[in-house]
Amino acid sequence: MSTPSSGAGRPQRPPRPVIELTVQSTEQLSPHLVRLVAGGPGFSAFVDNGKTDKYVKIRFPEHDVTRTYTVRHVDGVARTITLDFVVHGDEGIAGPWAANAKPGDPITFVGPGGAFVPDPTADVHLFAGDASALPAIGAALEALPADARGVAHLVVEDESEVLELAAPVGVELRWHFHSPAGSNPDVLAEAIAAAPWPQGRVQVFAHGERESMKAIRAVLKERDVAREDLSLSGYWAHGRTEDRFQAEKKEPIGQIPD
Ligand SMILES: Cc1cc2nc3c(=O)[nH]c(=O)nc-3n(C[C@H](O)[C@H](O)[C@H](O)COP(=O)(O)OP(=O)(O)OC[C@H]3O[C@@H](n4cnc5c(N)ncnc54)[C@H](O)[C@@H]3O)c2cc1C
Numbered sequence: 001m002s003t004p005s006s007g008a009g010r011p012q013r014p015p016r017p018v019i020e021l022t023v024q025s026t027e028q029l030s031p032h033l034v035r036l037v038a039g040g041p042g043f044s045a046f047v048d049n050g051k052t053d054k055y056v057k058i059r060f061p062e063h064d065v066t067r068t069y070t071v072r073h074v075d076g077v078a079r080t081i082t083l084d085f086v087v088h089g090d091e092g093i094a095g096p097w098a099a100n101a102k103p104g105d106p107i108t109f110v111g112p113g114g115a116f117v118p119d120p121t122a123d124v125h126l127f128a129g130d131a132s133a134l135p136a137i138g139a140a141l142e143a144l145p146a147d148a149r150g151v152a153h154l155v156v157e158d159e160s161e162v163l164e165l166a167a168p169v170g171v172e173l174r175w176h177f178h179s180p181a182g183s184n185p186d187v188l189a190e191a192i193a194a195a196p197w198p199q200g201r202v203q204v205f206a207h208g209e210r211e212s213m214k215a216i217r218a219v220l221k222e223r224d225v226a227r228e229d230l231s232l233s234g235y236w237a238h239g240r241t242e243d244r245f246q247a248e249k250k251e252p253i254g255q256i257p258d
């Protein structure tokens with residue numbers, strides 16, 4: 001499963017550049033999702049890796065932490081990147097920062113990382129995720145060939161969080177509702193389990209709250225998904241800061257069984 005990590009024995013990857021941009025504009029996409037477009041001279045250092053799940057690690061030096069966010073869109077002409085932040089209340093660092101961000105605010109990050117692009121030769125595409133994965137799923141849907149078939153199971157808090165996502169006509173968007181976010185890890189897994197499993201080679205991209213990813217993994221174990229057709233990992237964990245979530249990857253609770 002695609003989990004950004006490094007360790008002993010793995011080939012050393014070149015250091016990713018530090019990129020300093022400024023917020024150019026902000027947009028409230030839905031009550032819990034804020035879009036920031038960032039650009040400036042530092043854009044020259046941004047190397048698009050072509051992955052639809054490309055992500056950056058935003059630095060918050062005053063807290064001595066980083067937070068991980070998907071690059072929803074790169075505009076090489078305007079020389080900007082677009083990031084969509086879940087605003088999940090007053091808790092945390094990145095969410096409240098994004099909710100209050102204004103044009104001119106600095107944003108510094110390292111990246112991008114990322115590993116996924118939809119395989120146009122797959123017979124069927126299955127996506128699953130919560131609001132934190134909407135940027136990655138939205139980018140992947142846009143990258144699909146026009147004749148692609150599949151389904152995207154998306155869980156958000158309520159109808160007001162539904163976004164208009166561009167997708168091929170053969171890819172159905174199924175929105176599920178549960179509030180607060182991450183409090184029921186079974187919503188997506190039950191939706192996948194309840195639907196007839198498609199014929200043919202299915203490529204899966206499932207990301208979001210960690211426990212919900214474990215539940216999806218358990219369902220997929222009973223389906224015929226080749227390991228190389230599966231991109232599945234936690235993006236956050238209910239009740240954990242990102243620092244704790246990342247640290248728990250080394251503990252049994254933080255691991256999603258293969
Ligand atoms: C590769 C990758 C890509 C990601 N892409 C995105 C993205 O594009 N957009 C995005 O919004 N997130 C994305 N995330 C998730 C994001 O990094 C986490 O949600 C992160 O914890 C947010 O940091 P914070 O400072 O706001 O909250 P933290 O300080 O980390 O956490 C504070 C509290 O808020 C809770 N919390 C954290 N995230 C959420 C949430 N989404 N909903 C409800 N409660 C939450 C925590 O459980 C904790 O209790 C991505 C994560 C990864 C690993």
